[in-house]
Amino acid sequence: MFLTGSGFESQLIYGSGYFNVRIKAPQTTSTGVITSFYLISRSSRHDELCFQILGKNGPPYLLNTNMYLYGEGGKDQRFRLWFDPTKDYHSYSFLWNPNQLVFYVDDTPIRVYSKNPDVYYPSVQTMFLMGSVQNGSIIDPKQMPYIAKFQASKIEGCKTEFMGIDKCTDPKFWWNRKQLSSKEKTLYLNARKTYLDYDYCSDRQRYPKVPQECGSYT
Template identity: 45%
Template sequence: MELFLVMICLLHDVFLLAAAGQETAAPDVPWSQNYAILFGQDHIQFLNQGTEIQLSIDQFSGSGFRSLKTYGSGFFGMRIMLPPGDSTSIITTLYLRSYANKHDEIDFEFLGNSTPPYLLQTNIFTDGRGGREQRIRLWFDPTKDFHDYRVLWNQHQVVWFVDDLPIRVFENKVNIGVKFPVQAMQIEATIWTAAWASPSGKTPSWDEGPFRAYFQGLNIDGCVAQNNTIATPCFGSNFWWNGNNYWKLDPNQLKAYLDVRSKYLDYDYCTDGPDHNPECQTQYIG
């Protein structure tokens, strides 16, 4: 575990240095600068001069917000603290999605439970096809403090990060017939409930509620899509997250990625059900 913590610090420094001199993320900004309410207005509260937002859910309603603009590439994410206690079947999400008939989507879904650890489920939709779930057990208690959850999306790969550690990679393999997300997408965050999120199919323990999730770090590093539908004009090299440093994991990131998967992977669609070749045949294992 000590080695693992050292690696986290090292990767954090490496990632910041890679971005330095290209673009510096703004400090915390008011929520209203980049987002609007999606649903559940009476279940939303703004904190710390509007730089933090609380989403809540009870037996009557959940809540959510979305970005004002649509994006075609970027390095997206927030700091999130999840609901404590018995959060069985409560789902807190952060994701990108388009609104075409056959949509693209990139998901973080935090599946509540009666006891730790939380399960973090990731998924990706391309051209309307999903069913690519992977789940990891978080190695910390995400209800005690804020943690960073981010997605890198460029023309070469989609990478999910937890506190700067890569936990999943989806490579661009259009050359062998695998669809890649190329639709412009909005950023959305929600809290809601579904029985499938509980291993036993239980409904939430509403006596434990209302359940509250908190979001900080509301600045956006992304390319705004001009026509709100097509992402590819945002794949240019003028954006730092499209540079060749971000085309694949570097050796340190790959080592950390494989370490996370060996210790905390709970489910991978690539090893369950029908054969998903060729998209699962990769050094990154899906």
């Protein structure tokens, strides 16, 4: 299978911030097509945060989230979307700071990873933004072209150089907050209870031993 598709990446590099992109996934029958939004670093052992809208023939649609921590991936958490991502634009956001990583869908936090001194936390490598639409498996060429639309809704981050992340930890930046608000915590718990479809931390067949970083999820 050959991977093909299209994408973009930011010219600016960030050391922390809030990154909101509105996405409308391909409307055609899209089994095998993945529409993605990333924060990713440039190194052989990279850090990465990722949203992946998984295409199919119709609702319900699944949203996969993944992380690479110092080059180690396979940290999938998958959610059943409570809307049709092909019908309209919806917001997908990362809050990334020295204290926590938060994945948001339409202002609802669905995944939270908190800093833990006992495990690796991505606060060393700077990152840039990427978006793409590509095939993740076999697709139907009769349904082409697959068109995903992206809108940069709110990008507020600490712009920096390749490895200049220290200045981005300053608490003066509004996004460098240490935890969710009480309202966000309620939304988060409800989303996890209602929409979580798969969590690698609970997959004993894939990971007989619970991955060390699983204790860092709120």
